[in-house]
Amino acid sequence: MASVESLAAPALDLPGGVQLLALQPHTDQRGELMELYRDGGSDLAPPRQWNLLNSAPGSVRGMHAHLRHTDYVVVLSGVMLLGLCDTRQGFAANSCIVELRGDQPQAAIIPPGVVHGFVTTEGYSLVTGLSHTWNPADDLCCRWDDPALALDWPHIETPALSARDAAAGSLAELAAAWNANAPR
Numbered sequence: 001m002a003s004v005e006s007l008a009a010p011a012l013d014l015p016g017g018v019q020l021l022a023l024q025p026h027t028d029q030r031g032e033l034m035e036l037y038r039d040g041g042s043d044l045a046p047p048r049q050w051n052l053l054n055s056a057p058g059s060v061r062g063m064h065a066h067l068r069h070t071d072y073v074v075v076l077s078g079v080m081l082l083g084l085c086d087t088r089q090g091f092a093a094n095s096c097i098v099e100l101r102g103d104q105p106q107a108a109i110i111p112p113g114v115v116h117g118f119v120t121t122e123g124y125s126l127v128t129g130l131s132h133t134w135n136p137a138d139d140l141c142c143r144w145d146d147p148a149l150a151l152d153w154p155h156i157e158t159p160a161l162s163a164r165d166a167a168a169g170s171l172a173e174l175a176a177a178w179n180a181n182a183p184r
């Protein structure tokens with residue numbers, strides 16, 4: 001039985017190309033084994049880089065959209081809220097927040113052009129596979145709390161943000177940069 005499966009009926013209206021794959025832990029008296037990534041388990045090109053992220057409670061990463069690379073995201077422990085918004089047609093659509101939990105493992109595939117951010121109230125550890133090796137110029141950014149995103153984030157008193165994300169512009173500016181620079 002394949003250990004990586006597409007979720008049969010996602011209840012969410014996800015941006016085009018975003019996929020959620022159920023991961024199957026195999027548990028026995030020794031503990032647990034779980035396939036994290038299987039080539040051919042999705043239409044994702046094999047990742048060329050893997051990153052580990054540990055995020056403290058109250059931290060925010062993003063919002064980002066990538067010009068070229070696809071992210072393959074698996075939360076290993078804790079809880080992460082994945083905010084998604086599609087601006088590839090020049091307007092915000094299909095905004096939603098997906099809860100990714102270490103105790104209910106899924107892989108999220110986020111293609112280029114989908115604006116996404118990682119928010120947590122309790123902290124998490126995740127791995128992310130990148131379809132291309134990282135290049136900072138591939139990241140477009142906007143404010144995580146831009147109302148145009150239409151994302152109903154939980155209240156975080158003092159969110160921990162990178163300097164770049166704290167200084168990011170609007171979703172409209174990100175969408176304009178995407179439309180001007182996206183590979184055709």
Ligand SMILES: Cc1cn([C@H]2C[C@H](O)[C@@H](COP(=O)(O)OP(=O)(O)O[C@H]3O[C@@H](C)C(=O)[C@@H](O)[C@H]3O)O2)c(=O)[nH]c1=O
Nearest residue numbers: 051061062063064071116117118128134139162164165
């Ligand atoms: C992404 C990345 C960062 N870095 C370095 C740069 C910097 O010193 C430090 C933290 O990087 P950043 O602030 O860019 O990390 P962060 O803001 O967490 O970036 C991540 O945000 C989420 C929302 C995503 O979409 C990911 O693809 C990635 O862009 O790590 C690498 O060396 N390699 C990498 O692949």
